[in-house]
Amino acid sequence: MSRWGMRIDLDRCTACGACAVACAQENNVPLGQPAKAFQHLVRWLELLPVKRGEYPRADVRVFPMPCQHCDKPPCTKVCPVYATYRSPEGLVPQIYPQCIGCRYCVNACPYTCKYYNWEDPQWPEPMERGLNPDVSIRTRGVTEKCNFCLHRLQKARDAAAIDGKELDPKDYRPACQVICPTEAIFLGDIDDPSGDVASAREDPRAMRLLEELGTEPKITYLKERGP
Amino acid sequence: MRLRGRDWAFYVQAAGLVGLWGLTGIVVWWFVWRAYDLHRFADQWTPAVVVGAGVCACLALFASVMTYVFLAVGGRSEGKPPDLPIDEVERKLTHGVLRPWSWKGRAVAAALSVVVAWALYCWWYQLSNGLVVTGLSRPVFWALYITNFVFFIGISYGGTLVSAILRIAKGEWRRPVTRAAEAVAVLVLMMGGWNIFLDLGRPDRVEKLFDRGRLESPLEWDVVAISTYVIGCVLYLYLPLIPDLGMLRNRVKGWRKPIYHLFSFGWTGAEAQKQALERAISVTAVMIVPIAVSVHSVVGWVFALTVQPMWHSTILGPYFVLGAMFSGVAALILVLAVLRRAMRLQDFIRPVQFDYLGMLLLVLACLWLYFTISENLTVYWGAEHAELAVLVEKLSGRFAPLYWVMLIGCFFLPLLLLSRKRTRTVAGTVIASAGVVIGMWIERYTIVVPTMEAPRLPVDAPHYSPSWVELSLMAGCFAMFGLMYMLFTRLFPVVSLWEMREGREVSAGEAAERIRAYFPFGAPQGPATDGGRQ
Numbered sequence: 001m002s003r004w005g006m007r008i009d010l011d012r013c014t015a016c017g018a019c020a021v022a023c024a025q026e027n028n029v030p031l032g033q034p035a036k037a038f039q040h041l042v043r044w045l046e047l048l049p050v051k052r053g054e055y056p057r058a059d060v061r062v063f064p065m066p067c068q069h070c071d072k073p074p075c076t077k078v079c080p081v082y083a084t085y086r087s088p089e090g091l092v093p094q095i096y097p098q099c100i101g102c103r104y105c106v107n108a109c110p111y112t113c114k115y116y117n118w119e120d121p122q123w124p125e126p127m128e129r130g131l132n133p134d135v136s137i138r139t140r141g142v143t144e145k146c147n148f149c150l151h152r153l154q155k156a157r158d159a160a161a162i163d164g165k166e167l168d169p170k171d172y173r174p175a176c177q178v179i180c181p182t183e184a185i186f187l188g189d190i191d192d193p194s195g196d197v198a199s200a201r202e203d204p205r206a207m208r209l210l211e212e213l214g215t216e217p218k219i220t221y222l223k224e225r226g227p
Numbered sequence: 228m229r230l231r232g233r234d235w236a237f238y239v240q241a242a243g244l245v246g247l248w249g250l251t252g253i254v255v256w257w258f259v260w261r262a263y264d265l266h267r268f269a270d271q272w273t274p275a276v277v278v279g280a281g282v283c284a285c286l287a288l289f290a291s292v293m294t295y296v297f298l299a300v301g302g303r304s305e306g307k308p309p310d311l312p313i314d315e316v317e318r319k320l321t322h323g324v325l326r327p328w329s330w331k332g333r334a335v336a337a338a339l340s341v342v343v344a345w346a347l348y349c350w351w352y353q354l355s356n357g358l359v360v361t362g363l364s365r366p367v368f369w370a371l372y373i374t375n376f377v378f379f380i381g382i383s384y385g386g387t388l389v390s391a392i393l394r395i396a397k398g399e400w401r402r403p404v405t406r407a408a409e410a411v412a413v414l415v416l417m418m419g420g421w422n423i424f425l426d427l428g429r430p431d432r433v434e435k436l437f438d439r440g441r442l443e444s445p446l447e448w449d450v451v452a453i454s455t456y457v458i459g460c461v462l463y464l465y466l467p468l469i470p471d472l473g474m475l476r477n478r479v480k481g482w483r484k485p486i487y488h489l490f491s492f493g494w495t496g497a498e499a500q501k502q503a504l505e506r507a508i509s510v511t512a513v514m515i516v517p518i519a520v521s522v523h524s525v526v527g528w529v530f531a532l533t534v535q536p537m538w539h540s541t542i543l544g545p546y547f548v549l550g551a552m553f554s555g556v557a558a559l560i561l562v563l564a565v566l567r568r569a570m571r572l573q574d575f576i577r578p579v580q581f582d583y584l585g586m587l588l589l590v591l592a593c594l595w596l597y598f599t600i601s602e603n604l605t606v607y608w609g610a611e612h613a614e615l616a617v618l619v620e621k622l623s624g625r626f627a628p629l630y631w632v633m634l635i636g637c638f639f640l641p642l643l644l645l646s647r648k649r650t651r652t653v654a655g656t657v658i659a660s661a662g663v664v665i666g667m668w669i670e671r672y673t674i675v676v677p678t679m680e681a682p683r684l685p686v687d688a689p690h691y692s693p694s695w696v697e698l699s700l701m702a703g704c705f706a707m708f709g710l711m712y713m714l715f716t717r718l719f720p721v722v723s724l725w726e727m728r729e730g731r732e733v734s735a736g737e738a739a740e741r742i743r744a745y746f747p748f749g750a751p752q753g754p755a756t757d758g759g760r761q
Contacts, residue, residue: 037364040364046683048684
């Protein structure tokens with residue numbers, strides 16, 4: 001069975017933000033509105049600016065931050081109602097109709113990757129007609145998060161099944177990967193030793209966020225080569 | 228054993244017992260089912276077995292205690308229970324129950340009702356708009372409601388602790404304060420539970436905690452531990468009420484009469500009944516202490532079992548237990564002071580009670596400081612980056628004013644007022660207790676919020692400040708507690724009649740006898756007196 005992971009090459013990333021836009025579009029994440037508090041926004045994929053150094057030698061490194069899909073997720077451990085779980089393929093999705101909105105998982109996540117629906121989602125007039133039919137709309141009061149475009153995995157698997165074939169991992173591509181103009185984002189099978197993600201994990205540039213907590217995140221960042 | 232006359236109350240009591248045993252059976256079945264389900268989902272199923280064993284044992288014990296009361300107290304009443312005498316001293320204690328409220332009491336109740344009504348409106352407003360009406364946002368996902376939840380659950384421990392420990396230890400001065408303490412314990416628990424509902428995003432889905440409950444989650448431990456604790460506290464409040472209900476049974480009119488009759492289990496004041504009840508009470512008192520410890524530990528573990536900075540600490544469980552006792556004793560002192568003023572109970576709740584409770588509070592304040600230093604010193608010396616960021620924010624950052632007010636209220640003020648006999652008066656203890664209650668509320672707040680304002684990754688974190696909805700609902704909780712406490716004093720004597728009488732008539736002699744037994748010279752047959760015998 002595959003174990004899905006992602007590598008994000010910060011050397012290729014131009015911080016253009018297209019992944020964040022594509023993600024919101026794909027997953028029916030409501031748009032930000034001027035009247036809405038910034039901190040009430042839902043962003044399944046956030047561009048996290050990490051400051052390095054002090055003025056005048058300050059520098060910012062931008063991390064595209066989807067859910068880290070930990071192999072030992074702190075969030076699933078604390079859910080009292082099975083609203084989140086780690087699937088056998090290593091994905092950590094959220095079951096919206098099951099969620100009671102206690103926000104314990106959100107607080108247990110050291111990556112601040114989970115989002116809560118403070119109010120019902122709204123879209124400006126023409127946008128509502130462009131929602132993705134493959135993804136359910138979340139009501140207020142539930143928690144949501146990146147699920148590596150799980151619906152795309154299901155679609156790819158269905159398409160393969162119609163042709164009577166096994167799923168080719170290359171056919172499972174989340175929206176952020178598809179849109180990325182510099183191919184900085186790549187999703188693949190970690191357990192496949194010849195795959196791109198598995199080899200990225202061996203790369204000397206490889207790093208994972210907050211690895212010391214033992215959460216075993218499955219997103220591998222490749223640091224920039226020198227300037 | 229011959230069963231007593233079977234009037235309607237007998238059948239209702241029997242049905243209640245069947246219900247209690249039925250509940251126990253359902254809970255046993257539920258835990259087995261959850262363990263099986265968790266096992267089926269390849270999840271951790273051991274917590275379901277461990278937690279379930281504890282909870283089921285407690286419930287079975289509660290049901291056994293009630294069965295014992297039904298048989299040994301109810302069963303020994305023969306025919307129509309007699310009118311039990313109430314003497315002149317006790318009459319004063321029944322004024323709250325038997326006389327209509329004064330206009331002052333009515334005015335206070337009306338004012339509290341207005342606050343509660345406003346809070347209920349706010350709740351409706353929050354339910355119809357979502358939690359966007361609160362000051363919460365990313366990453367401060369928990370704040371005032373959870374603070375209040377922890378605070379109220381903590382207060383309840385003061386009630387059970389003072390009552391149960393002093394009962395077990397035969398602290399005779401407890402007699403006028405046990406009932407008031409037990410009532411506090413039950414009523415604040417309800418407020419704590421209400422705050423959970425306020426905090427949930429989808430309170431309509433709360434049944435999922437039962438039909439899909441995952442016992443690996445500390446939050447689910449909270450659910451079952453607090454539910455057990457509620458049942459235990461209600462039982463522990465109820466058992467010592469039985470004789471008083473028997474005494475009041477024939478003195479109340481209207482709808483209260485059948486209720487008192489039903490719940491007094493045909494109390495006649497016979498010696499056999501007294502012994503049986505004392506036994507039931509002491510078993511419950513012993514049981515309630517470990518249950519309370521588990522509840523407050525679990526509330527602490529909800530935070531401690533995550534990996535978040537300054538939550539992930541072994542001290543949090545014991546710290547919460549200690550903080551619960553501390554804030555609970557302080558709140559009890561405040562409640563007693565109000566009761567004695569409002570109900571003119573100065574003759575019953577006397578300065579000596581405040582003096583002793585004040586000393587207890589002082590000891591707890593010292594322990595609290597020790598725990599606080601242990602917690603902070605560990606974080607400071609360990610100097611782990613994320614942990615230190617939270618600590619700095621508490622000691623000298625945005626939370627510093629709150630934090631230092633907490634230190635003054637929780638330690639320096641009690642130390643100043645309670646360490647000297649001269650200031651350990653009623654007024655002195657009340658001021659110290661007010662400081663402790665405020666300080667302990669701040670303590671809960673500075674446990675919950677600063678950690679979330681300082682996430683490990685450099686996420687843009689705003690500063691949390693509560694919205695008017697949250698503040699109104701907090702005021703509503705306090706008003707609701709006051710209102711329910713007023714209703715309690717209207718329904719039941721807030722100073723235990725029979726315990727006071729027992730203290731006067733029996734225990735005064737017993738205590739003297741006990742003290743004499745501590746020393747060789749007082750004992751009638753000791754080795755020292757042998758030589759003098761003729």
